[in-house]
Amino acid sequence: MASNFHTEASRNTEAKGNDTLERDTLLMHASGRPGKIEVVPTKPLATQRDLSLAYSPGVAFPCLHIARDPSLAYDYTAKGNLVAVISNGTAVLGLGDLGALASKPVMEGKAVLFKRFADVDSIDLEVDTRDVDEFIAAVRYLGPSFGGINLEDIKAPECFIIEQRLRELMPIPVFHDDQHGTAIISAAGLINALDLTGRDISTVKVVVNGAGAAGIACIELAKAMGVRHENVVLCDTKGTIYQGRTEGMNQWKSAHAVPTKARTLAEALDGADVFYGLSVKGAVTPEMVAAMAAKPIIFAMANPDPEITPEEVKAVRSDAIVATGRSDYPNQINNVLGFPYIFRGALDVRASTINDAMKIAAARAIAALAREDVPDEVDAAYSGRRLRYGPDYIIPVPFDPRLIASIPPAVAKAAMDSGVARKPIIDMGAYKRELSARLDPASAGMQTITDVVKANPKRVVFAEGEEEKQIRAAVAFANAGLGHPILLGREDRIRETMKNIGLPAAESLDIINSRISPRTKAYTDMLYARLQRRGALYRDVQRLVNQERNIFGSLMVQSGDADAMVTGLTRNYWQAFEEIKKVIDPTPGELMFGMTVFVVKGKLVFVADTTVMETPTPQQLADIAVQTAHKARQMGHEPRVAMISYSNFGNPSSERSDRVREAVGLLDARKVDFVYDGEMAADVALDPELLSHFPFCRLKAPANVLVMPGLYSAHIASKLLQKLGGTSVIGPILVGLSKPVQITSMDASANDIVNMAVLASYDAVR
Ligand SMILES: NC(=O)C1=CN([C@@H]2O[C@H](COP(=O)(O)OP(=O)(O)OC[C@H]3O[C@@H](n4cnc5c(N)ncnc54)[C@H](OP(=O)(O)O)[C@@H]3O)[C@@H](O)[C@H]2O)C=CC1
Numbered sequence: 001m002a003s004n005f006h007t008e009a010s011r012n013t014e015a016k017g018n019d020t021l022e023r024d025t026l027l028m029h030a031s032g033r034p035g036k037i038e039v040v041p042t043k044p045l046a047t048q049r050d051l052s053l054a055y056s057p058g059v060a061f062p063c064l065h066i067a068r069d070p071s072l073a074y075d076y077t078a079k080g081n082l083v084a085v086i087s088n089g090t091a092v093l094g095l096g097d098l099g100a101l102a103s104k105p106v107m108e109g110k111a112v113l114f115k116r117f118a119d120v121d122s123i124d125l126e127v128d129t130r131d132v133d134e135f136i137a138a139v140r141y142l143g144p145s146f147g148g149i150n151l152e153d154i155k156a157p158e159c160f161i162i163e164q165r166l167r168e169l170m171p172i173p174v175f176h177d178d179q180h181g182t183a184i185i186s187a188a189g190l191i192n193a194l195d196l197t198g199r200d201i202s203t204v205k206v207v208v209n210g211a212g213a214a215g216i217a218c219i220e221l222a223k224a225m226g227v228r229h230e231n232v233v234l235c236d237t238k239g240t241i242y243q244g245r246t247e248g249m250n251q252w253k254s255a256h257a258v259p260t261k262a263r264t265l266a267e268a269l270d271g272a273d274v275f276y277g278l279s280v281k282g283a284v285t286p287e288m289v290a291a292m293a294a295k296p297i298i299f300a301m302a303n304p305d306p307e308i309t310p311e312e313v314k315a316v317r318s319d320a321i322v323a324t325g326r327s328d329y330p331n332q333i334n335n336v337l338g339f340p341y342i343f344r345g346a347l348d349v350r351a352s353t354i355n356d357a358m359k360i361a362a363a364r365a366i367a368a369l370a371r372e373d374v375p376d377e378v379d380a381a382y383s384g385r386r387l388r389y390g391p392d393y394i395i396p397v398p399f400d401p402r403l404i405a406s407i408p409p410a411v412a413k414a415a416m417d418s419g420v421a422r423k424p425i426i427d428m429g430a431y432k433r434e435l436s437a438r439l440d441p442a443s444a445g446m447q448t449i450t451d452v453v454k455a456n457p458k459r460v461v462f463a464e465g466e467e468e469k470q471i472r473a474a475v476a477f478a479n480a481g482l483g484h485p486i487l488l489g490r491e492d493r494i495r496e497t498m499k500n501i502g503l504p505a506a507e508s509l510d511i512i513n514s515r516i517s518p519r520t521k522a523y524t525d526m527l528y529a530r531l532q533r534r535g536a537l538y539r540d541v542q543r544l545v546n547q548e549r550n551i552f553g554s555l556m557v558q559s560g561d562a563d564a565m566v567t568g569l570t571r572n573y574w575q576a577f578e579e580i581k582k583v584i585d586p587t588p589g590e591l592m593f594g595m596t597v598f599v600v601k602g603k604l605v606f607v608a609d610t611t612v613m614e615t616p617t618p619q620q621l622a623d624i625a626v627q628t629a630h631k632a633r634q635m636g637h638e639p640r641v642a643m644i645s646y647s648n649f650g651n652p653s654s655e656r657s658d659r660v661r662e663a664v665g666l667l668d669a670r671k672v673d674f675v676y677d678g679e680m681a682a683d684v685a686l687d688p689e690l691l692s693h694f695p696f697c698r699l700k701a702p703a704n705v706l707v708m709p710g711l712y713s714a715h716i717a718s719k720l721l722q723k724l725g726g727t728s729v730i731g732p733i734l735v736g737l738s739k740p741v742q743i744t745s746m747d748a749s750a751n752d753i754v755n756m757a758v759l760a761s762y763d764a765v766r
C-alpha cells in the first residue's frame, strides 16, 4: 500500500517540486492563446450565404420562433448544452477570499472540465461583488442564456442564501458545486469506505472540520443517506459546534449543533470512525488521527493541500482509509467526478432543478462504479497503478471513461422519477449509447454490433488464457452478458491470476487445458488429416495441438466445440495468422486480409488491406474492395469505396497507379452493388471540396472505404493515424477466414480484446 504514496525522498524535494509546479503552471496558462478556453463556431461561416443564415437576415427567423415558443430556444440555440460557472471568488479552493478576478483561472478550469468530461459547453462569469443582493441581482436575469448555473467558490454562509434565492428565482438548475458536488463525491467514498471496513452507516461516528459551504452540504447529504444526527460533530475555527454555543454561529451551523462535551477538534476525534476535512491545510495532527477508532476513515479534502497528508496518517495509522482532494494520491475525492456528469444528466432531461434524489442517485452510481473492474486505458492514465476496489481505490478516477455512461443516466432517471424532468428520456439504452459516443465514438460504432451479440451469446475461446489481460477481458465479456468465454490454459494458474488481480470468478467461464482435454485426441486426428500431405508427422501434429493454444483454439472453432476465438497478445500478428491458417481455410472464393476501422468525429472509415498482401494485384485490389464494402455494410454502413493512390484519375500516371486504375476497370466489369471510384488520392477521397473538382467522379460524398494500393502505405498510414491522429481504432479485423477468429495487436488492452471478441462473435451470429 505504501508504495502508492509519496516517498520520503519525494517529500524532501516537495518545496523544489512546488517551484517547478508553479513555473510549469504559469507557463501553461500564458502559452499560446492565454487562458484555457476559446469559443468555436459549430456552423460554417465561409460564404455570403452562410452569413445570411447564421446572422442577418436569416437569424430573424429563429428569433421570431423562439419569441412565440420559448422552448424552441433548446432547438435553435446553444442554451440546452450551456452552463455558466459563476463565482465572486470569496472561497477560492482552500485559498480564501481572493476576489472575482483572481478566481478566473479556477472558473476557466471548471469550464474546461465540463467540456472534457461530459461534453457540456461552459463559460465562466466572475461577478465582482461580495454583497449577496448585488450578486443575486447580477445572476438572476441570466436564465435565458444557459441550461444551468454552476455556482463556484462562494464562501459560507453567503453561498447558502445566494443558492437558495437563485433556485427560487431561476427556472433552470442552480447548483453550488462546492456544496453538492463535494457532498455527492464524499458520499460515494463513504458508502465504499463503510463497506470495506464493515461498518453500518446508522452507527458511525463522524467528525466534520469546516462548517462552510462544503462541510455543511457534505454532512447534510450524509445524514440524508443514513448517518444519525447525534453521531456527527461539526467543527469550525472556534472548535466544536455544541448545543448552546453562541460565538461565530449562524443558522446553518446551529442546525447541526449537538450536545457534546468535546470542545476541540482533537476531543471530538477521540474514538471517531470518520473524519471529513473541508477546512484548510494542516488542520489535523497525527495525534488526533492516532486517537480515532480502528480502521479510521479520513477524507482530508481541503485543496490544494489536505488537512493532513496520507504519509502523515500512514505513519501513525496503517489501518486507515485515506482520501484527499488531490490527483497525486490514491482516492481523489474531488467534485470533478460529479458536476460535469450531474449537469449532463440534468440538461439531457431539461430538469428544472437538481434535487436530493438526483444527488443520491449520482453518489450511488459513482460508488457502484468503483467496485467494477477497471479498464486498461484507465490504468495507463494512472502510470500503471493497479486500480482495484479496496482501501486505496474507493472511488473511480476522473479519467475513467465509464463515468459518462454511468452517472448521467442515474441522474436523469432520478429526475424523471422525482417529477422534475421536462423532457423525459424514452429509451435509456439508446441514451447510454449516445453518452458513450460523446467521448468515445468507437464504443458507439460497436454498440449495435454489441446488441446483436448480446442477443445471441456465443462460446468464445480466449486462446491466451493465462495472460492477465485475456483473463480480465474474458471476465468482462461474461459479466457484460456478451457470451460464454472459454479460457485456454492451466486452471490453477488462471485461478491464481484471477485471485491476484482481485477478479471475482465470472459465472459462465470455462477453463480448458489442452494437455488434459478429452478432445485432444480427436483434434490431433483432425489436424493430421489436414497436414499429413503437407509434411507433418502425427507426433508433430500432437505437439502442435498440445502446445500451441492458437492451434488448439482454432480446432475448437473448426470442430464446432466453440463458436469464435480471439488471440494475439503473445505472438506477432503474422505468426498467429500462420498458426490459425494451419487449421482454418479462407472462405471459398475470398481473400484473407486485414481491415482497420477508424472512428473520426463520429464517422467510421474502413481501410484495407492493413495486414496481409504486400503488393496486391489489380484482381486482388478489386476483391479487397468487394469484401471490405460487404463488411462495411454488415456493420451498418453503406459503402462508398475509394481506390487510393497518390495520383488522381491518371495524373500522374505510373506503373503503381495504373494497377489501381486496372482494379477500377475490373470492378466496372463485375457490376458490383456499391459506389466506387479511383484511382484517387486520400485527401480527394475524404474532402468534398476537393472531390468537387472531379465532377465525373461517381463518389458524390466522401468515401468511407479506402482500398489502399499496398501493404506499405496501408500499414504505415494506419499506424500514423493511430498514433498521431487522436482517432479511435477498431482492428485490424481479419476478413475472409471461414471461421470467426480475430487477432488483436500485442499491446491490446483488455477493452480492445473484448471488442475483438465481440466482432468475432458477431461473425459467428451471421
Ligand atoms: N475536495 C473537494 O472536492 C472540495 C474541497 N473543498 C475544500 O473545502 C475547503 C472549504 O471550502 P468551502 O466550504 O467552499 O469554504 P467556506 O469558506 O465556505 O468554509 C470554510 C470553513 O472552514 C472553516 N475553517 C477554516 N479554517 C479552519 C480551521 N483551521 N479549523 C477548522 N475549521 C476551519 C471555516 O470556519 P469558520 O466558519 O469558523 O470561519 C469555515 O466554516 C477548502 O479547502 C476547499 O478547497 C471545497 C469544495 C470541494
Ligand SMILES: CC(=O)C(=O)O
Residues within 6 Å of the ligand: 092, 093, 094, 153, 177, 178, 302, 303, 325, 334, 335, 336
Ligand atoms: C474542488 C473545489 O471545487 C474546491 O476545492 O473548491
Ligand SMILES: [Mg+2]
Residues within 6 Å of the ligand: 093, 152, 153, 177, 178
Ligand atoms: Mg470549488
